[in-house]
Amino acid sequence: MESAIPSHLQTARSRHRRVPDDYAPPYPSFVARHKPAVTRVIMAYFGVQYHGEPTAAVAEALAQIAARFAGDNGPSHWDRAHYVDQAGFTNVVSVSYWDDAARFDAWFDGARETWTGGTPADGIGRFIEVLRPDVARYETLFSSPDRAEGVAVLADAMSGEVQEHAYWGGMRDRIPLSQTDAMAPRGEPRAVRDGARIRVVAHDNLCLIRSGQDWSDTEAAERKMYLDDVEPVLREGMDFLRDDGVAIGCYANRYMQVVDGAGRPTEKSYGQSWWKSLAALERWAESHPTHVKIFGAAMKYLMTLGPSAKLRLYHEVTVAAADEQFFEYLGCHDRTGMLGAVPLTVDSA
Missing domain, CATH: 3.30.70.100 (Alpha-Beta Plaits)
Incomplete structure (x- = not known):
């Protein structure tokens, strides 16, 4: 029986587990093991939002982000899913993963400007939600x-x-x-307007x-x-x-x-x-x-x-952590993702 925490990340505990050392789970489960050289991963969600039937512009947006993923420094893995939200909008979300922060950083700025730069397309919202945790x-x-x-x-x-x-x-x-660490939250989320884009600055x-x-x-x-x-x-x-x-x-x-x-x-x-x-x-x-x-x-x-x-x-x-997060929305309704966590009035960048 292994610990879920890999040996190179194990340390003297100041906070106890919820079970004793001789606990035996009733059925097997498994965890992913990264190489010890991997110190950070990136999880980046690129969403397109629309109401009704998908248009040519929606198809173009999805093809656009897929092409970006396939380009230089793109993710090692990505997948795509869809759902209908509480406002009746369809959201198609392409989720991408990196385990090399430098490669992601080299890729992201251009992808961000392509995805949420400019002005909102008529009837189509776009958003980016990124975590880059240690x-x-x-x-x-x-x-x-x-x-x-x-x-x-x-x-x-x-x-x-x-x-x-x-x-x-x-x-x-x-x-x-x-x-x-108890990993307790600190601070409150707030919104910042950057032209047509709204960024949500979350909390620790x-x-x-x-x-x-x-x-x-x-x-x-x-x-x-x-x-x-x-x-x-x-x-x-x-x-x-x-x-x-x-x-x-x-x-x-x-x-x-x-x-x-x-x-x-x-x-x-x-x-x-x-x-x-x-x-x-x-x-x-x-x-x-x-x-x-x-x-x-x-x-x-x-x-x-x-x-x-x-x-x-x-x-x-x-x-x-607070500095491991990025949320940005363009032309989305006000309950989209982390927009639902902040007041409707936003600060200017």
């Missing part, structure tokens, strides 16, 4: 070690079975910084989670069980966070379906949300009725199927 500030978890998603695609390997999972508090215990220890489901390997009976018994409960919880999450510390939530290179829906989805703090995310997970219901449906599903279950689950959770 590797001590994030964790991953996978139900299976043989198919990486998200930032884990950049990892050198998957771990063996890890100890810190299947209990409330495991998410925090897998983040290396949690050994010595903002939390991001991407939590995914892959049912592409399931056979007919299991697929029906997931889609009939689990997915509707998951969607209900995701919709609650999307519509009413601000009151419990969730600034924004997207429940997205992954699409393929041609824009067709796949049998993969993920929730992606911005939280005031890791503690707020933990409180929702542990005690809010919407997540208790999700957890109950998932446990019933997994207990029914046991080891034969082919549903794959994963997540990545980041607690970012």
Whole structure:
């Protein structure tokens, strides 16, 4: 049994884990392992937003960012997903990952000006949301070690079975910084206008989670069980966070379906949300009725199927320092992403 925290990031604890040293989890889970030379990762979300049917301008924007990704210093991995937000707008989000900050920096300025520079296109919004955490500030978890998603695609390997999972508090215990730091939020988000663009300056220890489901390997009976018994409960919880999450510390939530290179829906989805703090995310997970219901449906599903279950689950959770964040919006409605966390009046840059 391995620790989820890699040996080169382990340190003397001033904050204790939630379980004793001899804790044995009831089922296996795995984490992504980067090479020790990797000190920082970048997670960059490029979104296009529109109402109604996609236009030629939407297709052009999506092709534009894909071409940028394929260019010099582009990401090592990216994927694309879409969802309909609380205002009825479709958002198509291309998520890109780097493990070399210098390469990202060389790439980003030109991509940013192309994506959110200039004036808003009629009826089309664009946004960029970036975290660039030190590797001590994030964790991953996978139900299976043989198919990486998200930032884990950049990892050198998957771990063996890890100890810190299947209990409330495991998410925090897998983040290396949690050994010595409570990772409490400091400050409040504010908006700054830069021409037609609005930047959101967030606060220290903002939390991001991407939590995914892959049912592409399931056979007919299991697929029906997931889609009939689990997915509707998951969607209900995701919709609650999307519509009413601000009151419990969730600034924004997207429940997205992954699409393929041609824009067709796949049998993969993920929730992606911005939280005031890791503690707020933990409180929702542990005690809010919407997540208790999700957890109950998932446990019933997994207990029914046991080891034969082919549903794959994963997540990545980041607690970012203030200087590791970038949020920018052009022509988007005022509940888009982190815009929903700030007053409608904004300062000038």
